[in-house]
Amino acid sequence: MYALSCSKLPGALPLYPSAAVTRHPTSSLLRPRRCQVRAASSTTKQQLERRAVVSSFLYKFTQENGQKKAKVALFKRSTQVRTYRQRWAVISGSIEPDDPSPLAAAWREICEETTLTPSSLELLRQGKSYSLPDESIGREWIITPFAFRLKDVSEGGKGEAGIILDHEHETWAWYDPMDIEDSESFGAVPRLAESLRRVWFEKDLGLAAGAVLTEGLNKLKHDHESTAHQSSVFSLRILRNIMLELDAQQPVDEWWTKVKFAAWHIWKNGKETLCVPILYALLAVLKSMEERLQETKKDAADNSANASRNVLVRELDDHIASAGQDAACSRVGSALVSFLRIHFAAQEGSGQPLKVLTVSNNAMLTNALRHIVSDTEFLLDLRVPEQCSSFEGMSLAESLLQQLDPSQAISKSDAKEHEHLDRGAVFKLNMTTYTDASLAAASEGVDVILLGADALIESGAVHHKTEAIPAILRARHASRKAKTVVLGEIAKVAHSKVVGVCITRDGDPADLTSTWQAGSAGLDRSVAGTVAYSRGGINATIRHPKHGRTTGLVDVRNALMEWIPSDLVDIYVLENGILTVEDIRDLAEAFAQEEERLFRHI
Structure with a gap:
């Protein structure tokens, strides 16, 4: 460990007792005015070094008078550090070059300063990053705050006993988050309350x-x-209910900023794997409501939100009522059929099957497959690896059969009543499920690897479950003609600087560890007491079978999602047709500009 420098603090600015303050436009929080470096006769602009840091707030929840009460841990900095001695702070530090993400940096700092690992903490929320310039030291801090919940011993965590401080802090205590303020009398490091409000939204809302x-x-x-569509609609309903609960007596501009603040959290802290379509839906409705707001403000009798709230809620209701995915799905299916008829024309109606491998199972893909069977003369040889945990093959088969008319399950040249079919009949859809370990067999001789994207970013990379890349590589190795076709929609296109390239979804590590036999190979599944930093999963200790001492550590991770690079994709099919990587980039950049505009001042 090392002494905490300025780079280790959340928004670490020196305290200036005499500094003037200005009021934040959307809250009662106070911000120090930027200090100016003055020359004898003119003011010079200092070039600031940008430094990215994380600030992590640790929470616990208790029952007080029959109500759930939140407490946040503050840590008192020791006399051994160089800056802000004896000041209350949270766990903070720089984002290092080898940290894969701000969240990874937060986990690392927490372990370094408290010894807590993911087995004892749960990520609650992430706050919006913000900038704090400090011209006195030539730094501009880019601060990303996080909130974590301390797990109780009954949940497999270590509880408060697991907090072991290093030399940077001398003690710690629980505080009511609503009581934390940026004031000299509170005795905290600068801008602590500003970081807190970004993760503890109750303070503003x-x-x-x-x-x-x-x-x-x-x-x-x-x-x-x-589905993505259902989650997006549900997100809009959350926003609607929040709008009705916000104080409508406050100035309309402050009220509107809080609406956008809530929308940001719905996107960022809701359903991570569907954050792109959820954000797309939120941006669309915010833009529409913003236009209506400008109209209502002109005719409002006063400056409160009363006059505008009901109008904007009705506008949101109209969006919810008109939200539909059928049109986009249908257009994607039609575009896919057009592509297949161009590139595989010789196989349509020839009796030679079109061999399709998919490791996806979503509404967009199911609808596209239905279009192939219903609207073409292709004989579809569909191959689906089966995961024991999610049963994609069975689920996809059930979805397709529910949507297809019985007469569409056989070739039109050999149409018969379903009950008269024999085993020699020629079906338009023949589906085979494989174990997920037998991708080589499933990929043999395929024409198309068909994938349904969870998200697309400006580089053309596709967010998808982890089986996709092995399937693509194996199919391309077996057949040079195999085409990788990605199905998506505009609502799933985003820019990496908005959503990040590290959105992943990990499954429960117990899906793996439950198959282990207790004591097998000297493996003890209890959580290690002296474990180094872990990025997630379950920590297990390896004990020597004879003397019983710990000889190593096992970190179990059940990764489910990954990014497929664009060089493994041949075709992108969206509701507006066949797109190139350049088209994807244009959509992503427009998306990023709108996100920046709407959320800039929250």
């Missing part, structure tokens, strides 16, 4: 609206069944 947002985020996080 109020308890009622904050409770609605918290409940909505929990439902989004734990919903593993809803």
